[in-house]
Amino acid sequence: MISLTDFLIVGAVLFCTGMYMIVSKQNAIQVLIGIELMLNAAILNLVAFGKYDRMDNGGQMFSLFAIVLAAATTAVALAIILNVYKRFKTIDPGQVDKLRD
């Protein structure tokens, strides 16, 4: 069978890729994709450990909750990105630097 360490390593690589995207990208949509990558890495770890919990299904259940949370996050982030674009005419997070109206 596949060992847990393999799953954890794949998750770690995906997590670091997502973190690189969040830090370096100059486009809010790509930052959002990076966040989704990090969430998926976390879900992969939950699912891999959830294999050893047949009675309570703790890992799989909370991975389902995490997927639902990701959907809610994306919906709100989409609305925020569209508002920012309407006001600033750009979605580069580095250029959106005004807090007041």
Next chain:
Amino acid sequence: MSLVQLLFYLMAFIAVASALFVAATKNLVRSIFMFFVTLFALAGLYVLALADFVAITQVVIYVGGILVLILFAFMLSGKETLNAVGELKRKFININKLPAIILAGLFLAVLITVIFRIDADNLAWIKKAQFTKNVILPTSATTENIGVNLMTRYLLPFEAVSVLLMVALIGAAHLSRKEGSSL
């Protein structure tokens, strides 16, 4: 090497390679469509971790919902994001990206070290689960158990997440309404 292991390495390679392509490319359209591939490969990894219901949910919600939302955000947020297509001919490694690469690489080193030192296959509770046969087998049906657990043991998180979904729905509708139409 068994077929399962071969499939695992194939899926892991596809997921990691497409994720790296998503991170590396400057073309937003290509990165969004490569993200499709990453999500499908991750669904395959969930199947190999014997979580078929989570895999189906991943395909339905992520690929069917979240990715379509991201595509909408991309299409509605103007054409100047497409200008990056023209400037692909620049240097391969941008000097501005160096701190981010160093940060991600060092964090990856820390994570790999922790993973190898914790030796996850020999943890106490995993040994106990294997001893008491509390392990999901490839032949066991898990979806029924998930349904029963969702309505009994995890009822409070279920209700909390439903309330949060409604809050997110109202919040998104409020944020994206027309400016000054009805305050």
